[in-house]
Amino acid sequence: MNLQILSPVELRRAIRAGELKGNTSGLAQGFVQCNLAILPADWANDFLKFCQLNPKPCPLVGISAQPGDIAIAELGEDLDIRSDVPKYRIFKDGEFVEEVQDVTQHWRDDLVIFALGCSFSFEEALLADGLDVRNISEGVNVPMYRTNIECKPAGRFSGTNVVSMRPMKPADAIRAIQICSRFPSVHGAPIHFGDPAAIGIEDIHSPDFGDAVTINEGEVPVFWACGVTPQVVLEQAKPSFCITHSPGHMLISDLPNSRLAVL
Structure with missing residues (x-):
């Protein structure tokens, strides 16, 4: 199966059938991929406020219309959130308990x-401009790290940012800032580049999530706010039950990337 030529709905159906289980980086070019946080309704208002106060790590693209809904209509045709993500993480009382490929039996x-x-x-925009995106060129999941950068608290939610990292030459890092500033709905411009220790990262070669990538001589690590941040925040808030995507294993939507760009 050539995954690169499949449409978003075809990819979701392949995921649902168990034919695609890996990370989704580089797939469905031209379309928005989404991080997930699925919470009980009595936690939803606090989490919505947290997203509104922290748009860099938590840029809200969609929310289900009613509790119990298994889809967000504007994100895709024939979408079932319970089975259309390659891998999910289940948390209970803030503790990660298991990783699964389908959450139908856990749905409430x-x-x-x-x-x-x-x-x-x-x-995709970085690649189109000729920049090397190392996790794609090396065929691995993007490296992600816990940091000491505090989020703005909202209700029961507080914590620190997780960042994703892509190494670049300084001139390319500046270009990446210019490009990504046009995409505030998908984390926007980087929040740091250079010394990892300045944001609390002890070992750049040992990411907390994802895979390590090569950092060549003359390159600097460039850090973006990351949608894994809610998982760290959920660990601290300790809702009795919640579901997230597994890092790098996203919901592929029918929403074009161009719709989120600021021209």
Whole structure:
């Protein structure tokens, strides 16, 4: 199966059938991929406020209309949030308990879906400009790190940012800032580049999520706010139950990236 030529709905159906289980970086070019946070309804208002106060790590792309809905209509045709993501993470009382490929058996009528913008969307714009996106050129998941950068608290939610990293030459990093500034709904411009220790990262070669990538001589690590941040925040807030995507394993939507660009 040539995954590169499949449409978003075809990719979701392949995921649902168990034919695609890996990370989704580089797939469905031209279309928005989404991070997920799925919470009980009595936690939803606090989380919505948290997203509104922290648009860099949590750029809200869609929210389910009613608790228990299994789709967000504007994000895709024939979409079932319970089975259309390659891998999910289940949390109970803030503790990660298991990773699964389908959450149908875990679904509840009180769950609310939050779909958040993903850096995979702006990667396409970087590639189109001729920049090397190292996780794509090396065929691995993007490296992600916990940091000491505090989020703005909202209700029961607080914590620190997770960042994704792509190494670049300084001139390319400046160009990446210019490009990504046009995409505020998918994390926007980088929030740091250079010394990892300045944002609390002890070992750049040992990411907390995803895979390490090569950093060549003359390159600097460039860091973007990351949609894995809600997982760290959920660990701290400790809702009795929640579901997220597994890092790098996104919901592929029918929403064109161009609709999120600021021209």
